[in-house]
Amino acid sequence: MFTGIVEEMGTVREIAFPGGADVDAVLTVEGPLASSDAALGDSIAVNGVCLTVVGLSGDGTFAADVMPESLRRTALADLAPGARVNLERAVRADARLGGHVVQGHVDGVGELVSRSPGARWDDLVFSAPPGLTRYVAEKGSIAVSGVSLTVTHVDDEGFGVSLIPTTLGATILGALVPGDRVNLEVDVLAKYVERLLSAGAAGDAGAVS
Template structure:
C-alpha cells in the first residue's frame, strides 16, 4: 500500500525486452531506474510505486547518487499503464511502500493502475495550477468532486468532474517535487480511483445484476 505522497523522482536508465520470454513467467521486460534512495534500506522484493504502478525490486546496486535498481514488468502492466511508452531518460514519481508508522498524508493507494487518462488543459489559477484530464467513461462514473484520485502516483483531490473529464489544482510545491508540473496537453497519465469508489461501484453493479 502507498499514500500518494511522492518521495523521489526516478529516471529510466535502461529498458531490456527479452524476446525469448525466458526471463520470467510473469514478465519479459526489465526496466532499470536511478533513484536517490539508500540501497541499504531497499530489500530485494520490496515494492515501489512508479508513476502510480507498483513494481517489485529484483536487482539493486549503490551508486554515487543513490540506488540503481531493476524491476520486471508483465505485458499486462505494459498494456494497462503508461510504462509501455517509456524510453531512456523518462522521469517518474516514486514512492516506497508505506509502513505501519507512516503518516497517511494522502489517501490509501494500492499501486494498481485502473486506466490511462490524458491531460486536456493546464492553466495557472490563483497561484496554483489547474489541470484538466480526460478519463475513460467507466472511470468517470467513479470520480467525484472532493473525492480522492491518484494521478501518476500522486494523491490529489478532485475539484470538478463531468461525464468525460475532471480537474485538479496543484500547488507550486507539488508541481516542483513531482512530474505533474511538467505535463503538457496530450500527455498520458496513470489513474487509480479511490478504494471506496471502487468497492461502491462493484456493489452497485452486483445489485443491478440481481434486480
C-alpha cells in the same frame, strides 16, 4: 499499499525487453531515496504502478520487471531512458497516511487536456477512459501517475485538479504538456461500494418471496 505522496523523482536509466519489444520489460530506475533501504521483493510505485524490486545495483538504482499486462494498461510503455518518474516506497504500518489509500493498481490511462497557470498554482484538466469517471467525485481523491490529488470538478469526459507549488516542483506533473499520458487510479472505496451494491441488487433479484 501507498499514499500517493511522492518521495522523489527518479530517472529511467535503461529499459530492456528480454521477451521482445512490447512483450515485457525490465525497467532500471535511478532513485537514491527509494532504493536506499530497498530489498529484493519490495514494492516501489513508479508513476503510480506498483512494481517489485528484482535487482539492486548499490549505486542508487533498482530494477523492476514490467509484465505485458502493465505495458498494455499503463503509460509505462511511454517511458524512455532519461525520463523522469514519480517514486514512492510502500507505506509502513506506523507512517502517517498523508494522501489516500493507493494500491498501485492502475485503472486506466488518461491524457492531459489543458493546463491553466494561476498565481501560485496550475489548474489541470485530464481526460479519462469511458466509464471511469463514475468512480470520481468532486472533492474526492484520485491518483494521477502516483500523486494523490483532490478533484476540483468532474464530468463524463474527465476531471480537473489544482496543483500547489510543492506538487509542481516535486513531481513529474509540473512538466506535463497537453497530450501527455498519465496513469489513473480511482479511490478503491468507490469500486468496493459499487461491487457491494451490485452484489446486493443481484441477490435481491434472485430472492424468492
